[in-house]
Structure formats: C-alpha cells, structure tokens
Amino acid sequence: MIKAESIDFYYGEYHALKNISMQMEPNTVTALIGPSGCGKSTFLRLFNRMNDLIEGTRLEGKCWVDGVDIYDKSVDVDELRKRVGMVFQKPTPFPKSIFENVAYGLRVNGIKDKKFIAQRVEESLRGAALWDEVKDKLKKSAYELSGGQQQRLCIARSLAISPSVLLMDEPASALDPISTSKIEELIYSLKEHYTIVIVTHNMQQASRVSDKTGFFMLGELIEYNDTKKIFLNPAMEETQNYITGRFG
C-alpha cells in the first residue's frame, strides 16, 4: 500500500504540492491526471524519492510505502528504489544488450548467480510481454528495438528487481497506438502483482487502465475517487471541466 499524508512540497519558494493526502491500495492502478504543471509528476516522484535529486526542494508531511515511512532517516534510498520501480515518458534503455538491460539491476545489487539472473531476465521479459519478441536476440543492442519494445524493456528492467510498486510517468505518451495498447494491456495484467501509479495526460488511457483516478490542479488534489465515478459523474466542477476539455 502507498500512502501520502498532508504532503506539502516546495521547489525553493514555489509551493508545488499543497496538503495532499491519498492512499493507493495494493494491486490497483491509480491514474494521476491534471493540466501541465499541476504537480502530479512531482507527487509521483515522491514515492521513490526522485525529488531528493533536485536541489532546493523541501517536503512536509509523510509518505509510506508498504508501511514504511520512506522519508525516515533510517531508510536506505537504494533499498527503497528496489521496491519502487519507475518507468519514464521516453524509453531509457542503457547502451547494452537486451539481456544486460534487464540484468543490470540484479548485477548492481550484487547478484552473480548466472542461472538465477537468466531465469529472472526471462521472467521479467515475460512479465513485460516482450519475451516472445526478443527471446532469439537477447544479445542484440536494446537500441535495435522499436520505441514500444524499448518501453516494455524498461518495464522489464523495473520488474527484474521484484518491486512491489511501479511508478509510471506518461509511459505511453511517446508511443504509437499499437505500442500504447500493448503497454496498457501490460499495465492491466501487472496489477495482479504490483501496485501501480501512472501519470497520464491521456484521459482515455486513464479511464481504460485505472481503478482509481486523482485529479490535480495548481498543486492541489481536487478529487480522488473510483475511475468510473470520475469519468461518469465527477463530484467537483473543476474535474468535470478538465476531463470534458472545457479548460486545461
């Protein structure tokens, strides 16, 4: 389970997130939607402490992942990032072979057992619905894959280290409709094993893949509810105006 409680976040003087509290249940997909600059990606990045890498930021409030206060001083950020995988807008394969891309996280974590690594790579590629397409060319460069395949490779790379949470920041925005469809099917199947949070600008994607949707605007969480409720009968006028395209 992921939980945020009374989160305020600042980039220097800029108040980017204002008193955000929300909870994502295990094995669900939560979509975060809202206009550009509303804070949804900032919020997403809190959960694997990616914002720590930006100078001048400040956080108030608490974030929990699987019952652990992830901003507690005792938390090892590397360990946290093993539990919380992240997929970015643009596919970010390493300049290595397909196999080595997926094995990378395991090797970095000191695993040397070749048999175990090979098994985990296959499991991860299968989990990312890519195995059948790459099983005969695992030694080829990841750059030889299409954009959609590269993105699924990045998902496989995240799965290899057995996270419990997957964060996805617009994972299909740079992909064509067929690749997007594959990613969406993948998200749907992955929720059986992971808790997934996805930032998207694509309203239809949010409605297709998520169980719950949170609408952000100007750093505030305006509405958080079941996706069906949000897209059929949102409680807040701002949500309705945004999802129907009346402003943004």
Next chain:
Amino acid sequence: MERELANIKDTVNEMWRLVISQLEKAKQSFLTGDVDLGHEVMSRERRINAYELKIDSDCENYIALFAPVAVDLRLVLSLIKISNTLERIGDFANGVAIHVVKDDCIAFTKALSEELRMEELFDVLLRMLTDSFVLLQSENTQLVGRILAQDDTVDQIYDDSIEVLSNYLANHTDQTPCGLKTLLLIRKLERIGDHCSNIVEEIVFYVDAKVLKHGGKTVPLDRESKE
C-alpha cells in the same frame, strides 16, 4: 466539441416539437373526425423516423470522434434514448391517425369518447410531453415529480376505460371488434405516458447522474438463476 453536442441537442429539440405537433394533430383529428388532418399526421411520420436516424448517426459520430465523458457522455447517451422514445411516441400518434382515417370504428370510439375521458387523456399526455421538453431545456429536476405524477392520471384513465368498455360491450356484443380496437387505441395512448416517464428518467440521468429506472435498484445478474 460543445458546439457539436449543442447541434445534436437542437436536432432532438426539433424532433420533439414535431412529435408534440403530431400528437396535438392526432388529438384534433380524433376529436373532430378530421380525416385530412389524420392523413397529414400519417404523412409526417416519415420525418420523425428520419430525425431518429440522423440523431443516432450524429451521436455515433460524436462518441467516436470526441470520446465524451462525464456530463457530455450522460447527455449524448440520454439524447440517443430520448430520440428513440420520441420515435415510438410518433408511432402511437400515427396509430391514432390511422384509427381516424380507416373510419371503421371512429363513430364507436367517438360515441364513448366522453365516458372514456379521451380528451383529458390526450391533454395529460401533451402536457407530459411538453413539460419533459421544458425539463431538458431548464435542467430543473425539481419539476420531475410533477411530471411523473401525471402518469398516474393516465394509468387511471386506462384502467377505467377497461371497465367502461366491458360494461358497454356486455350489452352490445355486435360491436366487440370496435370495442377491442378502441381499447388498443387507449392502450397506445397509455404507453405514451410510460414513454414520457422514460424520457424524464433519462433527463434526470443526464442532469443529476441518478438512475430512476426500475426504482434505481440493481440486482446482480446471476440472482435470477438462483431464485
């Protein structure tokens, strides 16, 4: 996107006005025995069908091209159902006109018209149809109770008509075919009341996102097999 939806709504409004006019003319044709007016109603029936097809097509295009959600989705779904329902009401108005034009039982029906409260029945139905039109324009769902209550009057007139016709036919058995045709005619009018209620339910779904249909109760689909 808003303009497209407004255009569809305008077309539904045009269809609605035509259906009100059809029912009004069917009523006049029936009460006065005006066969020409009956023919006019019958000839305009095709326009109503054309409206239904156009609205279906426009709504399909709108959903395919604009992927509406929330209030826009509820409105377009409601407009599809309202236009389908208006087409059925148009059919019933046409049925009244055919009853007049055929002329084989019109004398029988007119003779019992007062006792059967036919004019009152037409008036209540026209009021329901007009009030529901106003409801869609005003989106004031406080009017809903008043409109739906009128269907009780329609049902009462229909129930009473069975008794009136039963008593009459008991002493005039040779007129049984016309008695049955008259009952079918009144049954059609009673169905218009139900259709107006359905339209009101659709408007409430659009405005308030509430389901009034079947009392708003949902039962799991597998329940039937267990019961």
